[in-house]
Amino acid sequence: MTAGDPDAGSRDAADDRELGPVDYIVVEWAGKQPTGESLPYLMDLVDRGIVRIIDIAFVTKGADGTVAEIEIxxxxxxxxxxxxxxTSILDHADIAEAASVLEPGSSAAVLVWENLWAAPFATAVRNNGGRLVASGRIPVEALLETLDAVEGS
Structure with missing residues (x-):
């Protein structure tokens, strides 16, 4: 049975596990490597059980466009x-796709995490026959512009 097969008649142990939505991000540092300044904030989210890191990879994109993974x-x-x-969930194709959005001469972190905070809700939705059919993210800049426009009217 695959996770996307709603008509499957049997369930295995993995299906009974609470699983929250899984997200990924690619964070770029132009012309340099990350310093680690943001790490305490990420680790705080992990320590508080808000997210679970599933995979992480670091890459560089040379001035000539060549891509290389950076060892931790x-x-x-x-x-x-x-x-x-x-966990090696991110394969070479994923890394190449992430690197395609990077500027030459930059470094990036590719991070995949589970939103543990949403696991009970997501599991209840799935158990009730619901399924996610669309997802998105509103850029912070767009939200701030809209809020400024609403406040100005």
Whole structure:
């Protein structure tokens, strides 16, 4: 049975697990590698059970457009917390796709996480026969512009 097969008659142990929505992001640092300044905030989300990191990869895109993965050990001691965190869900095709949006001469982190906070709700929706048919994200800049426009009218 696959997760996308609503007509399957049997369930296995994986289907009975609460699973929240899974998201990914690609964060770019132009002309440099990440410093680790944001890591305490990410780890706080993990420690509080809000998210579960599923996979993480670091890449560079050379000035000539060549893409290379960065080993966690190359990033500095701050990043050692991610040593062994990679599950290899992100494959070479995923890394290449993520790198396609990067500017030459930049570095990036590709992060996949489960939204644990939403797992009970998402599981209840699935158990009730519901399914996610659309998803999206509103850019913060667009939201702020809209709020400014509403406040100005």
């Amino acid at each position: 050990g190359e990033l500095g001691v701050e990043f050692a917390i991610f040593d062994g965190a990679s």
